[in-house]
Amino acid sequence: MGKRSHLEPTEQRPKKKSKSEKPAKASKDKQENGDEKTGPYSDSSALSEIPQADIDSFLTKNIIKISDPTSPDASQFRPILSFDHLPKCDAGLYTQLKSFPAPTPIQSTTWPLLFAGRDVIGIAETGSGKTLGFGLPCLKKLIDSKSSKPSQPKAVIISPTRELAMQIYDQLVKFGGTEKTQVTCIYGGVGKDEQRRALQKAAIVVATPGRLKDLQNDGSIDLGKVNYLVLDEADRMLDKGFEQDIKDIIKPMPVSRRQTVMFTATWPRSVRDLAATFMKTPVTVTIGGDPSADPRANTRIKQVVEVVDGREKEGRLVQLLTKSQRGQSPEKVLVFCLYKKEAMRIENLIRNKGFAVAGIHGDLNQSDRFRNLDAFKKGQATVLVATDVAARGLDIPNVKLVINVTFPLTVEDYVHRIGRTGRAGAEGLAITMFTENDKGLSGGLINVLKAAKQDVPEALLKFGTTVKKKQHDVYGAFYKDVDMDKTATKITFDD
């Protein structure tokens, strides 16, 4: 397993009294209370022997904040600094982890909490391994439960888009060892029959909310036995567009009987109170800074903002693409538009210029969406033009450049969009065209740039530094299928 933890070699450290036999306090309390959602978890002996100073330095170096309402002393759960510190588990669950050097900070910190059965809110930058952060404990919980043939799902992971749901599914299958056959993915835009059949043997269901609700309503799925619920991209899932769906979906799984997990890179105030109503004394883990500050971009992404006249955008885009595409090996570039029609127009423009381009937006049928994304992943198309349907979560290897042709409706969305580059420790570049039309978001953008120590152009400062209250409460996060020719009520969501 991962042998390259920065804490090695351990023999140089002073020995600390082993706590390996002692379950973490919260876990122990819950077992005594007979809480069935809590499994026994205790630090491995290797982890117990790590000196506290090393743990402290890990927490400080990665700017990790752990807020546990049940205990001011968050140290009861030591971060898992190496894969060797993971609790024992059958079924080859950890085999695939060998390809990574060590857990990422969000994995290190949330895994012990999740193994111990706690509700967790995990906030960490884009591309920092949050999927395995919630995915590995989900698989372990299933394996530990030892139920041979599930008749009802035990875990549900909800994702805002179909492509992201599929990606999470793929990760669970990859890491799932022998349990992989019990994972199912359900989403809208395709037939239901096959999904209904798959649900009959599904222990873990990854789903988009609309289709999940549909199948729940027609009796194809009973969520009454779910004891592990994940809202990935949690702020999106709690935004007004999805709020009621989520409430309906979780009705059969009472908060007292389920472990609820929320992960995201952005955690706006507007969703925090609502999140609390879904959770039981959650522990909030934040990597990289204060959760109450403005949204934070991954600092390995160089952010360039160009203030332009709207009429200059297309010429500038072609210029940027010419530079990145004309060499021996064209770079992968993701181009974001706000509207579907705009995306189609820009895709045509790029195709007419002779670049290998594909598109993804809500007007395409699902098989085209998957096919085009796949072409981009494989490098058959080196430019992908997308609406914000591709802004969150998608882990596409080697995207070198993100170009925002039109600024999104919220600064959170901006952080997610540019987060499609610079993943898993890589560096990336994001170039954003900002026009006078976007000036309501200049203050928020300036704060994101400053927090990531990026240059703030004078022309952007002129638009003002005031951060306006989030304007698009209903569709700010659901921008992706706004039709520019219709009124703002014409909005559709992924189902």
Ligand SMILES: Nc1ncnc2c1ncn2[C@@H]1O[C@H](COP(=O)(O)OP(=O)(O)OP(=O)(O)O)[C@@H](O)[C@H]1O
């Ligand atoms: N411990 C690890 N070490 C190195 N790479 C990792 C590790 N865990 C996961 N990864 C890889 O990091 C990449 C990003 O992970 P993931 O997609 O889970 O990020 P994320 O934090 O969910 O991002 P986003 O906020 O954009 O959804 C993936 O390719 C994943 O395989």
